[in-house]
Amino acid sequence: MTEGSTAGEWARRDAAAVWHGFTQMAVYEQSTPVIVERGEGNYLYDTDGRRYLDAISSLWVTTLGHADRDLNRAARDQLDLISHSTLLGNGNVAAVRLAEALAEVVPVTEPHFLFASDGATAVEQAVKIAFQYWHNQGVTDRTAYLALGQAYHGDSVGSLSVGDGGFGTDLFDPLRFPVVRTPGYDDPDWVAKAVAAVDEHHPTLAAAVIEPLVQGAAGMLVTDPEPVAAFAAAVQARGIPLVCDEVATGFGRTGAMFASELCGIRPDIMCLGKGITGGYLPLSATVAASHVYEAFLGEDLGPRTFYHGHSYSGNALACAVAARHLELLAERGLIERAAIAAERLGAALDAVAALDAVKEVRRRGLMTGVELDPPPGASRWGRKVCAAAVRAGVLLRPLGDVVVVMPPLSITDAEIDTIARTLAAAVDEVAAEEASA
Ligand SMILES: Cc1ncc(COP(=O)(O)O)c(C=O)c1O
Structure with a gap:
């Protein structure tokens, strides 16, 4: 090793140049990272x-695991073809292949995939899609979201808003949009209270957002499939899109491919991230069921278009790895x-x-x-x-x-x-x- 041969030296260089999220940098070096x-x-x-x-x-x-031989090969093979091209207005083979493969496994009806890079962005997209879903049907006053206490959905302003406070983020409260908030999974009556809130607030709700089965960042608060299914039924009976944030629970973490499957529910919108590439590359996706997607179809450049996109949406390298990852989950x-x-x-x-x-x-x-x-x-x-x-x-x-x-x-x-x-x-x-x- 030619430079920085000790962990201490690397920690010093790290602290001098890198800013770590959720980390107090004044004490970073001393905390022996x-x-x-x-x-x-x-x-x-x-x-x-x-x-x-x-x-x-x-x-x-x-x-x-890390440096998996087969995933490494998938990344190298894709590198030789292309790493990235834009998905705005054009497509790439790797993204198409991944969307087709994901469509076989997600519990969403006739899904379409809007790719992004992080879990927060997948949620941000879900929040905006739900709002415009109503707008495109001429309903413009559904601006509220129902979300649970202690929820965590990411750190962009929209995802932070559907998330609850805590984690030192309360100072951003003035930036958060108001949310109909009902208790999290640490309340044994969470589902009764959430259903009551749906009954009360449904005319204003654009969507209801949950982390099915496990509220991860809340400290792994858990619930059972039955209450999640009861909540989903109450939301969907009102025609309100159910957003399942499976950024953390997806890809095998809860004992099935998706927690929604264990709950026997079919979300209208689903958020995927984290494990989607096996942990290799930043990729996330907002999955829309056909009735949601179809509400956005209309004339070219017209108002029904979803005016939202990201530079690295559908990154070919990440998509190729994610597609191979799905195969490997099955093969192994x-x-x-x-x-x-x-x-x-x-x-x-x-x-x-x-x-x-x-x-x-x-x-x-x-x-x-x-x-x-x-x-x-x-x-x-x-x-x-x-x-x-x-x-x-x-x-x-x-x-x-x-x-x-x-x-x-x-x-x-x-x-x-x-x-x-x-x-x-x-x-x-x-x-x-x-x-x-
Ligand atoms: C349920 C859930 N949603 C969204 C996110 C945000 O994902 P990211 O950190 O990739 O933005 C997280 C991260 O922990 C999460 O647990």
């Missing part, structure tokens, strides 16, 4: 060659395998759940939140526990005092046991430090 140089399988390697088990799928995106039986791995993870985490310092373990499929139970006055337990796990070679990241465990679909039984063992030891270490402080 992992500076990744390469990845292989379920592991990341830092600049000193230390390896870390990627137990958070690089923030919920990686599905097959990874959706089924992930469901089995999830049961193993649940069993392995029983020992963690039994610890005094752990309040609750919540899980749907491989999406898991371990909520710590810090003694009064103790601070930053989530951070401390994750730091201890990272020192022991398992990369974890907390959401407050909830430790998120969300390994790639390719996780092995032995690696699951390592995650559980390391997490238990990390919790014990922090609890012991606290007790002796």
Whole structure:
């Protein structure tokens, strides 16, 4: 290695030049960040060659592991053809192939795919599509959205608006548009309250937006398929588009390809992102059912057109990788395998759940939140526990005092046991430090 041979030196250069999201840069360097140089399988390697088990799928995106031979080949093959050409007014073969392949698996009727690059943008597009869907039918006063408490849908202003507060984003409240907000999945009566709000507010609603089964960023709050199905039925009975944000839950994370399938629902609009390329490239999609899509058809340059687009929409490199990723999920039986791995993870985490310092373990499929139970006055337990796990070679990241465990679909039984063992030891270490402080 010719430059920056130590992790400390790389952290210094990093802090001097890069601005990290959701990170206080004044203390970034001192917090001993992992500076990744390469990845292989379920592991990341830092600049000193230390390896870390990627137990958070690089923030919920990686599905097959890192540097997968077959996905690498798909990217290289596409590179030799073309990386990118615009989707505004023209098409590309890779995007067509991906849309056709996705159409076979998404639980959306006769879907069309509006591609973008990040989950937030997929939600932003969904919000605007829902608004214009009504507008194109001559209904111009549906400006409200129903969304759940503790929801997280991304950080652009529209997605932030359908999302609830928290995560330090409350200062943006003046920029958020008002939303009919009903409780999140931590309220056992969430569905009754949400249905009541639909009944009350339906004439003003452009759409209802949910994260089916799991509110991930809220700290892995979970619900069951039945209430989600009841909510969907109430929304769709009123003719209101149901937007399912499956940016986090999609592509096998909850034990099926999509959480909507487990709930037996068919969204009118669906948001995909994160795992869509196996965690390789920034790609997302807003999926519209035929009745939504068809509301936008009209005369050329006319007012029914969706006047929205992004430079990298339908990026050929990302689409080729995403299409190969779908094939590999099937070829390797990874959706089924992930469901089995999830049961193993649940069993392995029983020992963690039994610890005094752990309040609750919540899980749907491989999406898991371990909520710590810090003694009064103790601070930053989530951070401390994750730091201890990272020192022991398992990369974890907390959401407050909830430790998120969300390994790639390719996780092995032995690696699951390592995650559980390391997490238990990390919790014990922090609890012991606290007790002796
Ligand atoms: C449910 C959900 N929607 C949207 C997003 C935003 O996705 P991105 O970070 O790709 O913008 C996230 C990210 O965590 C998410 O969990």
